[in-house]
Amino acid sequence: MKTILVTGAAGYVGSICVETLLDAGFQVIALDNLQGGKREAILPAARFAEVDLCNEAAVHSVFQAERVEAVMHFAALADVSTSVVYPHLFFKNNVTGTLNLLEAMLAHGVKKLIFSSTAAVYGEPQYVPIDENHPQRPVNSYGESKLAIERMLSWYVSAYQFRCVSMRYFNAAGASARLGEDRFRESHLIPCLLDVAQGKKPEIAIYGSGYATKDGTCLRDYVHVRDIITAHLLCLEHIEELHADVFNVGHGIGYTVQEVLQEARNITGHPIPARMVAPRPGDPAVLLATPEKLRHRLGWRPQRSDLRTIIQDAWKWRLAHPRGYEPVTVPQSQPAATQLQHTEI
Numbered sequence: 557m558k559t560i561l562v563t564g565a566a567g568y569v570g571s572i573c574v575e576t577l578l579d580a581g582f583q584v585i586a587l588d589n590l591q592g593g594k595r596e597a598i599l600p601a602a603r604f605a606e607v608d609l610c611n612e613a614a615v616h617s618v619f620q621a622e623r624v625e626a627v628m629h630f631a632a633l634a635d636v637s638t639s640v641v642y643p644h645l646f647f648k649n650n651v652t653g654t655l656n657l658l659e660a661m662l663a664h665g666v667k668k669l670i671f672s673s674t675a676a677v678y679g680e681p682q683y684v685p686i687d688e689n690h691p692q693r694p695v696n697s698y699g700e701s702k703l704a705i706e707r708m709l710s711w712y713v714s715a716y717q718f719r720c721v722s723m724r725y726f727n728a729a730g731a732s733a734r735l736g737e738d739r740f741r742e743s744h745l746i747p748c749l750l751d752v753a754q755g756k757k758p759e760i761a762i763y764g765s766g767y768a769t770k771d772g773t774c775l776r777d778y779v780h781v782r783d784i785i786t787a788h789l790l791c792l793e794h795i796e797e798l799h800a801d802v803f804n805v806g807h808g809i810g811y812t813v814q815e816v817l818q819e820a821r822n823i824t825g826h827p828i829p830a831r832m833v834a835p836r837p838g839d840p841a842v843l844l845a846t847p848e849k850l851r852h853r854l855g856w857r858p859q860r861s862d863l864r865t866i867i868q869d870a871w872k873w874r875l876a877h878p879r880g881y882e883p884v885t886v887p888q889s890q891p892a893a894t895q896l897q898h899t900e901i
């Protein structure tokens with residue numbers, strides 16, 4: 557059975573990737589330092605490595621413990637507004653962390669990597685929909701750190717014969733039946749709307765109503781997290797043919813903030829009060845992908861990325877987990893061997 561190392565495995569997208577890989581019969585080492593993710597999001601069948609990618613020695617020890625076939629690299633600091641204020645944290649965590657990971661892979665002969673990049677590498681769109689050849693001029697250090705990693709990967713491909721794929725996600729959303737989006741500090745639109753619907757926040761702020769879109773609010777491309785993971789599995793299947801390839805992962809259909817708000821009201825049955833506030837600097841009017849390359853090259857067909865399904869799935873998970881992930885409690889009577897279902901590396 558092949559073993560896949562998943563970094564950022566306690567986070568939103570990484571945890572659902574772990575779930576899908578386990579369901580597909582892979583063994584999974586789930587690596588995370590828990591600075592942003594929740595331990596409870598890692599399913600017990602995965603082996604948990606509580607490791608910080610910035611700790612070079614600890615990263616090497618993960619590869620020493622077991623033969624890893626490929627790495628899916630989700631771990632990152634990803635909050636755009638924080639990245640504007642503290643760029644050094646993003647370069648240190650994202651770029652240095654990835655360099656440590658690549659060095660450990662090289663030392664242990666592991667050469668297949670699927671990297672979670674972002675639409676933030678494009679910056680202000682010159683045209684929409686955005687294809688992979690669109691100029692890459694990030695407007696925040698988050699996007700810049702991801703672009704630096706993409707470039708680093710291409711050198712590992714040419715010099716060390718790595719197989720690397722960068723997946724530029726647009727807006728990940730939705731949930732699986734067991735796992736969903738639960739961050740310590742939330743800034744994404746759909747979970748923020750659901751926070752209001754669950755009474756955790758009084759209202760939602762809408763940043764700007766004067767954009768050149770059909771209702772004046774920003775338009776974004778939402779893609780279901782399960783469709784993102786399907787794209788990752790397709791990449792893994794075809795990775796021998798892929799060399800420093802880059803793919804947009806978006807639905808290719810956009811929704812404005814007002815449309816998302818209205819759909820969330822319909823699905824939750826909650827009025828979700830909204831307040832218009834000033835636009836945020838650097839927020840483009842429209843961010844829309846063309847996912848044609850992913851469709852054409854890997855046969856990707858999103859199954860759940862219509863807005864209704866995305867919000868319904870996210871809401872179902874919220875209703876089942878009104879307080880998000882709760883700490884795992886192990887009954888006193890259980891034998892110690894069963895308690896330690898995860899191997900801490």
Ligand SMILES: NC(=O)c1ccc[n+]([C@@H]2O[C@H](COP(=O)([O-])OP(=O)(O)OC[C@H]3O[C@@H](n4cnc5c(N)ncnc54)[C@H](O)[C@@H]3O)[C@@H](O)[C@H]2O)c1
Pocket residue numbers: 563564565566567568569570587588589590591592593594607608609610629630631632633634649653672673674675724725726727728729739
């Ligand atoms: N969610 C989105 O809409 C979206 C959009 C574009 C790109 N992405 C990218 O996809 C990836 C996953 O996003 P997410 O929404 O699941 O993020 P998330 O914040 O939920 O998860 C990131 C995880 O990485 C872990 N992590 C961070 N730095 C680490 C380090 N140095 N060592 C070990 N673990 C570390 C955190 O603890 C967290 O569990 C990220 O790389 C992000 O940049 C996400």
